[in-house]
Amino acid sequence: MTIDAKPVEVIATPALTDDEWSILVAVVGLVAAIGKASN
Amino acid sequence: MEDAVGAVVECRVDPTSIVELLPVRVARDGDTFLIGHHRGRTYLALTPPALEAATLLGKRVPVGRVKEILAEKYRTGEIVLAPLLEQLLSAGLVRAIDGEPLAGQPRLDASRPPLLTAGRVAPLFSAPAIIVYALIFAGGLLALTDPRSWPRLDVIAAGRSYGTLILSVGLLLAIAVKHEAAHLAAARFLGVEASWRLGHRLWFPVIETDLSGLWMVEPRKRYLAYGAGIASDLLVASLALMALWLQAHSYVELSGGGVRALSLTVLIVAVGVIWQSNVFLRTDGYYMLATALGCRNLAADAKAYLRRRPDVYPRHVRIYAAGYLIVAVIFGVFWVTGVVMILGASDAGSGTARTALGVSAAVLLIGVVAERRRTPPRFRLICPAGLALLLGVLLP
Numbered sequence: 001m002t003i004d005a006k007p008v009e010v011i012a013t014p015a016l017t018d019d020e021w022s023i024l025v026a027v028v029g030l031v032a033a034i035g036k037a038s039n
Numbered sequence: 040m041e042d043a044v045g046a047v048v049e050c051r052v053d054p055t056s057i058v059e060l061l062p063v064r065v066a067r068d069g070d071t072f073l074i075g076h077h078r079g080r081t082y083l084a085l086t087p088p089a090l091e092a093a094t095l096l097g098k099r100v101p102v103g104r105v106k107e108i109l110a111e112k113y114r115t116g117e118i119v120l121a122p123l124l125e126q127l128l129s130a131g132l133v134r135a136i137d138g139e140p141l142a143g144q145p146r147l148d149a150s151r152p153p154l155l156t157a158g159r160v161a162p163l164f165s166a167p168a169i170i171v172y173a174l175i176f177a178g179g180l181l182a183l184t185d186p187r188s189w190p191r192l193d194v195i196a197a198g199r200s201y202g203t204l205i206l207s208v209g210l211l212l213a214i215a216v217k218h219e220a221a222h223l224a225a226a227r228f229l230g231v232e233a234s235w236r237l238g239h240r241l242w243f244p245v246i247e248t249d250l251s252g253l254w255m256v257e258p259r260k261r262y263l264a265y266g267a268g269i270a271s272d273l274l275v276a277s278l279a280l281m282a283l284w285l286q287a288h289s290y291v292e293l294s295g296g297g298v299r300a301l302s303l304t305v306l307i308v309a310v311g312v313i314w315q316s317n318v319f320l321r322t323d324g325y326y327m328l329a330t331a332l333g334c335r336n337l338a339a340d341a342k343a344y345l346r347r348r349p350d351v352y353p354r355h356v357r358i359y360a361a362g363y364l365i366v367a368v369i370f371g372v373f374w375v376t377g378v379v380m381i382l383g384a385s386d387a388g389s390g391t392a393r394t395a396l397g398v399s400a401a402v403l404l405i406g407v408v409a410e411r412r413r414t415p416p417r418f419r420l421i422c423p424a425g426l427a428l429l430l431g432v433l434l435p
Contacts, residue, residue, distance in 0.1 A: 001115040003092050004122035005083040007130060008073060008335040011250040012236075013222050013268065013323055 052124060052136060054103025058096045059135040060127065065090070066255045069333075073254045077232035080131035082254045084335060088113060089123050096127075153227065160224040164263075172274060179277020181284075188284035190302035198299050206296075210303050214275065214311065218268040222248045225267035229256050233264075258330050265326045269315055276308035318359075319366045328359075338363075 052058065061076045072090045075082030085093060088109060095105045106118040127133050131144055162168060182188040195203060219235060226233035231252035253261045279301040285291045286298060293301070316324045321338065329337040332355050341360035344352045352360075 001088070001109070001113055001117070002119040002122055003086075003089045003109070005085045005089050005093075005126040005130075006335075007081045007126065008084050008254055009329070009337070009339065010081055011253055011326060012247045012321070013219070013250060013265075013326070 052102055052121075054101065054106070056102045056137050057099050058102060058124065058127070058133055059099065059138075060093065060097045061132050061134050063093075063097070063132055064252075064255050066257075068254075068258075068335075074132070075130065075251065075254060076132060077234070077249075077252050078131070080129070082251055083126055083130050083132070085123075092120060092123055093127065155220075155224050155227045157227050157230055160228045163224055164228050172270070175274055175277045175281075179273070179280045182277075182280040185284060185287070187287035188280055190283070190305045191298055192302070194295055194298045195302055197295065203299065203303075206300060207303055207307070210300065211307055214272065214304070214307055217275065218272055218311075219248045221267040221271035222250060222264055225264040226250050226253065229253070229260055229264060231256060231264070254335075258333070261330050262327060265323050265330070268323055269312055272308045272312055276305050279304040279308075317366075319363050332359075 061079060063074045063076050063079075066073045068084070072085045072087070073082055074085055074090070074093060091112075092105055092109060095108060096102070100108070102120060102124075106120055109118045110116065124133075128141070128144075133141060133144060135141060198206075223233050223235065226248075231250070233248055233250050233252055235248055250264055253264055282291070282293070283298065283301050283305070286293045286301075314320075315322045318325045318328045325338070329335075334340065334356065337356065337359060340352055340356045341363050343349075344356055344360045345364060
């Protein structure tokens with residue numbers, strides 16, 4: 001009889017994930033575009 | 040033995056060995072038991088015999104005697120305990136073996152008492168507070184029905200680009216920290232240990248809240264901790280929308296900067312909530328879905344299914360895996376298209392664009408450093424080389 005255990009998922013909710021960094025970069029891009037248009 | 044986070048734990052155990060465990064918490068989850076400690080690396084799902092073995096080990100019963108007791112109880116010839124011991128080690132739940140503390144295992148040093156205790160956060164989740172939140176949400180929804188209170192893109196565009204950039208980043212960080220604080224407060228309210236830590240996704244540094252202690256509460260209560268972040272975001276957006284409505288109807292007089300900040304707040308929250316609903320990344324929406332489906336490893340199971348295609352995975356895991364694959368392909372196409380567009384952009388040399396790209400590159404660099412310890416050697420070369428190439432192409 002084999003006694004084993006299975007790890008369960010680590011629950012970690014990231015505040016700044018790659019997707020949120022993408023949003024940051026997108027906001028930066030948006031501002032850059034606005035800056036370009038206003039010049 | 041390599042554990043879930045890549046650390047190697049080496050030790051020798053014989054029948055007379057006494058394996059000292061951390062003081063773990065135990066919760067029943069269907070026909071299995073979940074055990075773990077907040078300072079450990081991960082929680083474990085145990086069958087009843089495995090829990091009995093862990094309980095005996097926790098009482099400092101020698102390994103050989105644990106085997107004898109279980110063999111006698113289950114009337115079986117031989118008990119193989121090594122897989123359980125390996126998992127306990129990997130999970131960081133073993134304090135010492137034969138009195139020798141293990142290197143690389145989590146330490147239980149006395150730490151400062153947390154600022155957010157269950158008692159302190161309880162008022163945030165009281166009935167009067169819920170009523171106030173409901174009224175604010177209702178106010179935000181009413182404001183949303185009036186187009187004059189919508190975010191003012193014209194006011195955002197009218198501001199100085201550098202000022203708007205700083206304001207955007209500042210608001211994004213403030214909203215993100217508030218979002219995580221809401222998760223933390225909800226977890227503490229449920230009596231769960233939770234903490235902030237610096238982590239990373241791919242090469243990007245992230246601030247994340249470790250809510251693994253939620254395994255110790257019943258599934259329906261977990262939704263409170265998962266949903267608290269988005270609920271707090273919507274609360275802030277509702278307040279911003281109400282303020283914009285008051286401004287639009289001349290009840291209050293806000294400066295251009297004030298309207299800009301409120302408009303950006305609504306936009307950032309809207310985009311953030313949409314992203315948090317992407318169940319194919321480890322978002323709040325993902326954890327809610329995994330809880331609803333009763334999965335303890337939904338993403339890992341789906342990826343394992345895609346690699347090996349065994350029939351042992353339940354139907355919902357296979358459906359999720361198919362969705363994951365489709366979304367990954369779509370994102371990949373978008374990503375490549377975006378990179379090609381950036382590289383081909385004729386205005387990449389303009390002042391603001393240079394600053395924006397510099398900020399992005401700095402973020403990427405920090406992420407590369409954060410990732411370095413876990414990155415395979417070839418990527419350690421590719422990442423800086425790619426970054427240097429990107430900067431060489433984009434910066435004059």
